[in-house]
Amino acid sequence: MNDIDAWVWWLIGAAALGIPLVVTAMPEFGMLAVGAVAAAVMAGLGFDVVVQVLVFAVVSVALIAVVRPIATRHRSQRPRLATGIEALKGKQALVLERVDGGDGGRIKLNGEVWSARSLDTDRAYEAGQEVDVVDIEGATAIVM
Structure with missing residues (x-):
């Protein structure tokens, strides 16, 4: 387990979060996956585990807090251009x-x-x- 760098584990976690995103179509899993990728970048740059977890949490929560309401509002709007x-x-x-x-x-x-x-x-x-x-x-x- 120590032979694999932390950034690899974060990327595996991101891929694992991508699976339920595809299966359930819940965008929150994608936002968590992006947080895991950000933590992988921090691990790749040599930051310790505490910083990696904090970056994962901050990026994930920020995406859920900002992007999710925008996506929900966009999804509930009727199309502006009626056709047919x-x-x-x-x-x-x-x-x-x-x-x-x-x-x-x-x-x-x-x-x-x-x-x-x-x-x-x-x-x-x-x-x-x-x-x-x-x-x-x-x-x-x-x-x-």
Whole structure:
């Protein structure tokens, strides 16, 4: 055991912390692994065990205290750019053929002609009116 330098043990510890990071996808293990790498650097520079453990603890705690809240906030934010069907919801469209809740009709949405039906089955929209797209069901826009 004394034949292996301390920095090697710290790197083995970092690799061991990387395994649960990959398996559980918990970033805290990665932050602890970075702390172990920092301790390995201190060991490689010749610092004693007390300094190595202190560097491991300080780097790990600092990463968890600073990076984790940023990552959590970033993960909880909705994407800023809506794409696909989500991008069409809330857009305005022009009625090309009468749209009602039964047979539906046609609208021009984002330069394309879509089949559409009214959200309110008792409501109809005549050609030339502007409507708001509230949902997309298959290839049919639901408007109001």
